[in-house]
Structure formats: structure tokens, C-alpha cells
Amino acid sequence: MGILEKITKSIGLNKEINLEEYMNAVEMENVDVLHEAADFYVKPIALESENDVNIIMEELKAKNIILLNVSPMSKQPNKLRQIIDNIKMHITKINGDIARIDNDKILLTPSKVKIVKSKKK
Numbered sequence: 001m002g003i004l005e006k007i008t009k010s011i012g013l014n015k016e017i018n019l020e021e022y023m024n025a026v027e028m029e030n031v032d033v034l035h036e037a038a039d040f041y042v043k044p045i046a047l048e049s050e051n052d053v054n055i056i057m058e059e060l061k062a063k064n065i066i067l068l069n070v071s072p073m074s075k076q077p078n079k080l081r082q083i084i085d086n087i088k089m090h091i092t093k094i095n096g097d098i099a100r101i102d103n104d105k106i107l108l109t110p111s112k113v114k115i116v117k118s119k120k121k
Contacts, residue, residue: 039063040062040063040064040065040110041064041065042065042066042067043064043065043067044066044067044068044069045059045066045068046068046069046071047068047070047072047073047080047083048073049073050083053083053086056068056087056108057090060094060096060108060109060111061094061110063110063111064110065107065108065109065110065113066107066108066109067101067106067107068107068108069104069105070084070104070106071103071104074103074104084106087108091108091109094110094111095111095112096110096111096112097109097114097115098115099115099117
């Protein structure tokens with residue numbers, strides 16, 4: 001008896017699992033097998049070059065919230081500042097919001113989603 005069989009029997013599953021079929025299903029693109037489809041997503045994106053700005057803008061147009069990791073660009077502070085200024089202009093145009101979480105993370109929201117920036121007293 002294999003490990004997979006032992007696990008499935010120990011949790012009360014008697015149905016045989018076709019491992020190859022399961023792995024193919026897991027590897028399907030754009031399919032979240034653990035959850036139902038959502039209207040919008042929170043997506044982590046690493047800012048590695050100016051080209052990533054286009055990806056960010058597309059995600060914001062799709063109403064997704066972006067958790068932006070800027071650490072890959074931290075060695076180029078002038079370039080990073082220029083890119084962030086460009087992103088801020090776009091965020092303002094679409095009526096979204098932007099907030100720094102820490103030195104490496106920035107939260108970006110699409111239109112009509114605002115970030116509460118004051119701490120509760």
C-alpha cells in the first residue's frame with residue numbers, strides 16, 4: 001500500500017485517485033482548484049523592470065489589487081522613483097489608491113477602492 005493510499009484511507013476516502021489525472025488538473029493554467037472563481041484578486045507582482053508597469057496597469061484595469069514588491073529595483077533608486085511616480089500618475093487617473101506597506105512592498109488598488117491610511121486609536 002502506497003503512502004497516497006494510506007493517507008486517503010486514513011481520512012476516510014475510499015475512492016481511488018488517478019494521480020496522473022489529478023496532476024494534469026492542478027497544472028491547468030488559470031484554474032484555482034482550491035477555491036471558486038472570484039470577481040477580483042489580490043495579486044503579488046515583483047517590479048523587476050519598466051516592462052512590469054504594463055502588467056500592473058492591466059491588472060488594475062481588471063479590478064485586481066496589486067501587492068507590489070519593489071525590492072528587485074532597490075539597487076536602482078532613481079529608476080525606482082521614476083517608475084513609482086509613473087504608477088502614481090496612473091493610479092490618480094483611474095481614481096485608485098496607493099500606499100507603502102514597508103520598504104519593499106506597496107499596495108495598489110483599482111478605481112473606487114481606497115486604502116485607509118490612518119491607524120485606529
